[in-house]
Amino acid sequence: MARYVLGIDAGTESFRAGIFDASGKCLGFGVSPNRTVHRHPGWAEQSPRDWDTALVDSIRKAIAASGVAGKDIAGIGVDGTSCTVVFLDRSGEPLRDALIWMDIRSVKEAEEVAATRDPALRYVGGGAVSPEWFPCKTAWVKRHEPQVIGKSATIFELTDWLALRLTGERTVNIDTITIRWFYNTAEGGFPRSLYKAMDLEDVLERVPSRIVRIGEPVGGLTREMAERTGLAAGTPVAGGAADAFIGVIGINALTPGTLALITGSSTLVLGITEKEIHARGLFGSYPDAVLPGLQVIEGGQVSTGSVVHWFTSGFVGSDITSEAAAKGCPVYDVLNAKAAGIPPGSEGLIVLEHWQGNRTPWTDPLSRGVIRGLTLGHTPAHVYRAILEGVAYGTEVIVRRMEEQGVRIDHLIACGGATQSDLWMQIHADVCGKRIAIPEEQQAVTLGSAIAGSVAAGMYRDLPSAAEAMVRVRSVVEPDLRAHERYREYVGQYVQTYESLKEASHRLVTSLG
Numbered sequence: 485m486a487r488y489v490l491g492i493d494a495g496t497e498s499f500r501a502g503i504f505d506a507s508g509k510c511l512g513f514g515v516s517p518n519r520t521v522h523r524h525p526g527w528a529e530q531s532p533r534d535w536d537t538a539l540v541d542s543i544r545k546a547i548a549a550s551g552v553a554g555k556d557i558a559g560i561g562v563d564g565t566s567c568t569v570v571f572l573d574r575s576g577e578p579l580r581d582a583l584i585w586m587d588i589r590s591v592k593e594a595e596e597v598a599a600t601r602d603p604a605l606r607y608v609g610g611g612a613v614s615p616e617w618f619p620c621k622t623a624w625v626k627r628h629e630p631q632v633i634g635k636s637a638t639i640f641e642l643t644d645w646l647a648l649r650l651t652g653e654r655t656v657n658i659d660t661i662t663i664r665w666f667y668n669t670a671e672g673g674f675p676r677s678l679y680k681a682m683d684l685e686d687v688l689e690r691v692p693s694r695i696v697r698i699g700e701p702v703g704g705l706t707r708e709m710a711e712r713t714g715l716a717a718g719t720p721v722a723g724g725a726a727d728a729f730i731g732v733i734g735i736n737a738l739t740p741g742t743l744a745l746i747t748g749s750s751t752l753v754l755g756i757t758e759k760e761i762h763a764r765g766l767f768g769s770y771p772d773a774v775l776p777g778l779q780v781i782e783g784g785q786v787s788t789g790s791v792v793h794w795f796t797s798g799f800v801g802s803d804i805t806s807e808a809a810a811k812g813c814p815v816y817d818v819l820n821a822k823a824a825g826i827p828p829g830s831e832g833l834i835v836l837e838h839w840q841g842n843r844t845p846w847t848d849p850l851s852r853g854v855i856r857g858l859t860l861g862h863t864p865a866h867v868y869r870a871i872l873e874g875v876a877y878g879t880e881v882i883v884r885r886m887e888e889q890g891v892r893i894d895h896l897i898a899c900g901g902a903t904q905s906d907l908w909m910q911i912h913a914d915v916c917g918k919r920i921a922i923p924e925e926q927q928a929v930t931l932g933s934a935i936a937g938s939v940a941a942g943m944y945r946d947l948p949s950a951a952e953a954m955v956r957v958r959s960v961v962e963p964d965l966r967a968h969e970r971y972r973e974y975v976g977q978y979v980q981t982y983e984s985l986k987e988a989s990h991r992l993v994t995s996l997g
Contacts, residue, residue, distance in 0.1 A: 487558040487943060490546065490715070491934030492539070493727060493927075494564035494642055496520065496584065499538035501546040502930040503557065506943060508954030510925060512550025516541035521581065526588045529581035532570060532645060539649060543713040554714040559722060559941025560650065560705065561933035564642030566726035567616040567664050571625070572645075574637040580629065582642065583621045590615040590624035597623070597682060604666040604675035606762040607770065611847030618665040619679065622687045639690045643724040647696075650721045651703035654692040659725035661695065662773040663782070669772045696723030698733070698774060699939035699947050722940035727929050728752045729774055734932030735897045735923050736955035738775060738948050743886075743893045745879065745912070745920070746928075747900035749790040750843075753783040753882050755891050763889045765845030766882075775947060781891055783882035787839040788875045789901050791853070792816075794839065795871055800864055820907045822865035823872070828914065828970045830866045832857040834977050835874030836985075842878075845885045846982065850990045854981055872908045873971075876915040877978040880971075883916055895919040899928040906961075914967040915975065924958040931955070 488511065493500045501514045516538040521529045547554055567585040572578055583589075594615040598605065605613065613620065618641070626633045633639075638648075641660045648654055661667040666675050679688050696702055704718035724730065728746050732754050737744035744754040757779045761769045769779035796815050804822075808815045836854035855867065887893055895918055902908050903922050913920045925931050935950045944950035 487941070488550075488552050488556055489934040489937040489941065489943070490543065490557050490560045491930040491932065491937060492542070492560065492562045492646065493930045493933060494518070494535065494539070494562070494646060495727065496565055496586070499535070499542040500927070500930050501542040502927055502934060503546050503550040503552055504931060504934045504954065506938070506953070508925060508931060508956060510927065510931070511552055512546045512548070513927070514542040514545025514547075514549060516545065520584065524589070528584045528587040530568070530584050531581050532578040535642075535645070536649065539646065540712050543715065547714050555716045557715055557719060558943060559720050559937035559939075560715070561699075561722040561935065561937030561940070562643060562646040562650070562724040563727045563730040563929060563933045564646060564724070566641070566660055566728070567618060567621070568642040569618060569621045570640055570642060570645045571632050571636045572638040573635055576638075576648065579632050579635055583625070585616055587621065588615040590620040593620040593623040593627070593682075597678070600678055600681040602675055602678040602681060604668070604678045607666055607768060608847075609762060609766045610764040612849070616664075619682055619684060622684055623682050626684065626687065633686060633690075636690045638692060639687055640692060643726065644692070647702045647721060647724065650705055650709055652706050653694070653703040655694045655696045655702055655723070656692050657723050657725055658695055658697050659729050659773045662770045663726060663729065663768070663780075697776065698723055698725050698730070699936040701940040720937075720940040722933075722936040724933060724936060725774070728754065729780070730932035730936065731899060731929040732756070732774055732780075732932070733935050733947055733951055734925070734928035734930070734955065735899050736951040737897045738951055740778075741892045741894040743883070743896045745896045745898040747789060747898060747902035749788070749793075751785040751788040751875065751879060753879060755781045755886060755893065757781055757891050759890060761889050761891065763885070765847065765885050766889065767844065781886060783844040783886065785837065785875065785878045785882075786841055786843045787837055787853070788878075791837050791839050791871055791875070792868075795868060799867075804864060816905065819865055819868045820905055822863075823869035824907050826866055826869050828873075828967045829974050830870040830873060831862065832859070833862060833866055833870035834974065834981055835870045836978065836981050837871065837874045837878055838982070842982075844882055848986070850993045851982065851986065852989050852993060854985060856981055872905075872911050873915065873974065874978065876908075876912045877975050879912060880915045880975050881979065883918075893918065895921060897921045897923065899923060899926055909961045910964070913961045913963040915971045917963050917965065917968040919963065920961040921957045922959045922961065924956040
């Protein structure tokens with residue numbers, strides 16, 4: 485009998501469920517929308533009751549699309565957005581809507597966490613603590629809604645809520661508590677000194693004591709969820725992770741020397757390393773967060789694909805939109821074709837892609853975007869290409885910072901929206917001077933969860949062997965080393981642009997209140 489696995493990815497905009505065979509081929513996909521409520525500026529909340537509807541709906545759609553019988557699905561894997569905090573009472577009912585990852589109301593609390601100077605803060609490389617992270621959000625809730633903490637029996641994240649909803653088991657996964665809660669297996673777990681300094685000891689008391697690794701069976705699917713979804717009761721559900729980190733599995737970037745380039749509205753750069761690394765301008769390294777005995781080092785850019793969308797949706801002329809309409813293709817295709825004929829460096833344009841600040845290596849939320857070097861000879865295609873290049877320059881600065889700290893990077897594996905542009909992938913390869921592999925399955929996060937489910941089901945012995953069997957490479961982009969040499973000057977100009985304008989940018993942003 486053929487054996488199949490189900491991967492469930494709980495994203496910001498939707499829940500996505502995919503059914504894959506043992507070779508990693510996607511047989512059916514289901515998507516159900518997710519709703520975010522913004523009650524105040526900087527706030528972002530979602531209802532676990534809405535999640536429940538989206539979870540069941542996406543699974544049923546995937547089964548229907550695949551033609552696979554629910555009883556033939558051998559394992560289930562899950563992932564969710566990171567820093568999405570859930571508060572449940574004893575019966576498992578939510579006490580308030582979840583504070584999702586993009587909720588940054590706890591800026592003051594983040595500053596207080598940083599002010600503790602606790603040794604655990606080496607995870608942020610000496611930089612600012614993000615208000616997205618777990619201690620900051622829970623400190624805000626305790627300060628402003630103490631009754632929620634008082635009534636909570638369970639406090640955890642979205643990925644853990646998925647595991648609970650499917651199995652009835654209250655657990656936390658090793659990945660999210662390590663990368664955003666400052667957990668460290670080598671040093672006894674949670675940094676009690678940090679949580680004590682923030683008066684959050686009672687929060688830790690409400691965190692489930694059972695910690696599961698990615699791919700470890702959490703439990704079997706409950707009869708209730710089996711009846712609602714069409715799956716079989718008792719189907720093993722795997723321990724999950726934050727979405728981007730499960731994506732590292734879904735593109736098989738699981739060995740030192742391979743760097744995961746996960747693209748979308750923002751970009752995340754993740755590398756597996758054997759050595760512990762703590763450096764300014766990088767996050768981590770996180771021990772055991774993906775694979776036992778190995779570390780994960782993290783870098784990222786806040787605004788990447790979102791800047792491209794900003795430009796194409798608001799600043800492209802009617803000539804380009806008319807040409808796209810006449811050809812029956814997206815505007816991106818027309819711009820890519822025009823930009824491909826422009827030499828590296830876009831004839832003197834430098835773009836600093838900090839439309840919403842910088843995550844790494846400068847960790848500067850007050851930095852802002854820059855387009856520098858404009859002349860009357862530049863066209864929209866020049867600006868478009870310069871934006872693509874500016875994003876690649878930002879990635880290269882992160883790569884350099886990692887290599888300076890001893891991280892070996894032989895090649896990159898990319899997934900996400902940027903891989904749909906051959907031009908953008910070539911620019912990335914040329915700027916970094918490294919080969920980039922592009923997997924066949926671009927729903928890498930959902931596949932990563934399915935891979936975890938295959939391990940929980942006993943189809944493969946561990947995550948590396950499952951990923952090796954289920955991830956296939958679609959294409960490889962080789963760098964043009966002559967272009968790489970030309971880009972060295974532009975990367976230097978990119979860095980100088982930030983350094984020269986940093987203080988002025990801070991003053992301008994501060995003046996706006």
